[in-house]
Amino acid sequence: MAESIILSKSRLKRGLQCTKSLYFTLHQKHLEPKPGPALQAQFDEGHEVGVLARQQLGRGKGYLIDLKPWDFHGYVRETKAAIERGEDLIFEASVQTGNLFARTDILKRNTSSGKWDIMEVKKSTDVRRDHIDDMTIQYLISGKAGVAIERLYVVHINRDCVFPNLEELFVIRDVTEQVLENVNSMKGRLNELWKMAKVTTEPVNDIGPHCDSPYKCVFKGHCWQKIPAMSVFNIYKIGGKKWEYYNEGIISIDEVNPEDFSGNVKRMIECTRSNTRFIDREGIRSALSEFEFPLYFLDFETAMYAIPRYHGTRPYQQLPFQYSLHVWRAPESSTLEHFEFLHTNDSDPGRQLAEKLLTQIGPVGSLVAYNRKFEMECLNSIGKRFPDLKDKLEDFISRFVDPLPIFQNHVYDPKFKGTFSIKTVAPALLGDQASYEGMEIADGEMAQVTLRNLITGKYSNLGRCTRENLLAYCRKDTQVMVDLVKWLYATQ
Ligand code: SF4
Structure with a gap:
């Protein structure tokens, strides 16, 4: 039984984080939840980054091994064959020694030494400690499998790359020295993991900070039940x-x-x-004195891409594609006006969105956003890309007020459960009608994935989430914000 266990690099990385996680992966697989749409979208994006890296670094050359991910033997066989027939550049090359298996993004023959260089493509914007562990595993398994390694590189996203200059998207960082320094300790850890993999009783590891570092463990739902x-x-x-x-x-x-x-x-x-419940009425009154009617309640939904798609944008830049705007003209008025915008074409929404807002937000009055920094930064980045709109958007930015610090500093209810997220604060103070429960899209992550799907058509596993769900979600955010601010006025 133990002899048939394959410890792939991803399993070993789980084991490095927590041996119990490796145990569950090998022996209690049913405890692992299926990845949700947001996580799946991240995997998909990682795949897109990998494909582009292959195109750019291979310059159209190279041999790609493309089998079912679980066909370990097939990958190893194909890699050996590719090396023997003299390929110099192999994508998804794989090596195995005993029960240890590693697949590498790019294996490139080093023309000076005749050995091989390894390149691992990461969609992060820097080299992280766990990347060094990842490459050390790669180095050790490759060496033992007879594929001698000369240099090791992490290829990561360049956050300063600006579309359309995608030839600047990747930064190649030589991490050979860091990997070599890590080799001795990693050898010991891999031996421990192999011994551990053969044990069929659950390790006694308790929960700890390691449950979220370097990754959020997929078994948290199980271990944290207590x-x-x-x-x-x-x-x-x-x-x-x-x-x-x-x-x-x-x-x-x-x-x-x-x-x-x-x-x-x-x-x-x-x-x-x-x-x-704690309420500091004096503090609320003082904070609300900054709010100037009419009040424009604004909420953006954004998409961001590792590979920028539109002129002047950078990797992972938050791009607002949607907003909901509720307008409350005067304190004595019980009516609200509502405006909304949703851009679902695969084109830069910045100018269209800003111009629409400019027709709907007047020259006086406060813009209200819950955690305003996000909306302010979105407008700021549009202003940078469209200088003719900059002054007007800067005027908007200077008029933002924010209910979040009012709640943080002057209100607390046990139902907040230690968070001031609008999704918790609103139902705690306003009752169930302010809850997001039961909505098809009920959180920002799902909204972002749905948006990206509508824009690019790339993410297929979204169930019934549609344009209407997205509009309803964003509208709910500003409606709830209005109701919370009304609650503050009534409570002061
Ligand atoms: S949740 Fe924590 S204790 Fe449980 S397997 Fe994961 S890392 Fe280990």
Whole structure:
């Protein structure tokens, strides 16, 4: 049984993060949830980045091995054959020694030494510590399998690349020295993992910071079941202190002394323990004095791409494709006006979106956004790309106000559960009608994937999510924001 286990590089990486994760992967696979649409979209994008890297770095040359991902033997066989017939550039080359298997994005013959160089393509914008581990595994398995390695490179995204100059999209970083420094410790760790893989009893590893580092573990839903919905992990802004509590056996907030903290952290603990709501009416009144009618409640939905698609845009730039705008003209008015915009063509939405907004937002009054930095940054980046709109958009930016800090500083309800997300604050204060539950699109991640699907038609596993769902989601965001601000006015 143990002899038939293949430890691929991705399995080994799981094991490096946590041996229990490797155990579940090998022996309790049913505990692993299927990737949701957002994660699947990330995989798809990683694949697109890999294809473009092959085209650019191979300059149209190279031999691609393209089999079913689980056909380990097929990959190894094809790689050997490609090397023997003298290929110099092999994509998805794979090596195996004993039960250890590694696939590499690009294997390139080093013309000076006759050995091989490895290039791993990452869609990050820098080299990370786990990339070095990844390449060290690659280096060790390749060497043992008889494929001698000369240099190792991480190929990552250049965040300064500006479309259409996609020939500048990749940065190639030589990480050979870092890998060589890592070899000895990695040898020991791989031996441990192989011993561990043969054991069929569940390791006793407890949860810890490693559950989220370097990746969010796919088995969190299983291991974290014992942590109640409200615990020390819900206390915001306390960093590693939550693990100190956990390691002392303190999980319930009832056991935390509020006097150990100050400000809104102390208040959160007190409200949770006493199950009471805190309202600082004076503070709310003072904060609302900055709001000037008419109020324009604005929310953007954005898409971002590792490979930029539109003139003047960069990798991972947030591009607003959609907005919802509710206008409340005067405090005594009970009517609201609503405007919306949704761009679903695969073209730059920036100018059209901004020009539309300019016709709907007047020269006076505050723009209201929950966590305004995001909307301000979106407008700022449009202004940079379209200088003729810059002054007008800067005027908008200077008029933003934000309900988020008002809640953070002057209101707390135990139902916030340690977060000031609008999706938690709204139902806690306004009741179930402000909840997002049951909506086809109920969070920003799903909205982003749906948007990208509508724009590019590339992501197929979205179920029934449509243009109408997207409009409903964005409209809900601004409607809820209006209701929260009305709540603040009524409460002050
Ligand atoms: S959730 Fe944490 S403890 Fe459980 S397998 Fe993952 S990393 Fe290990």
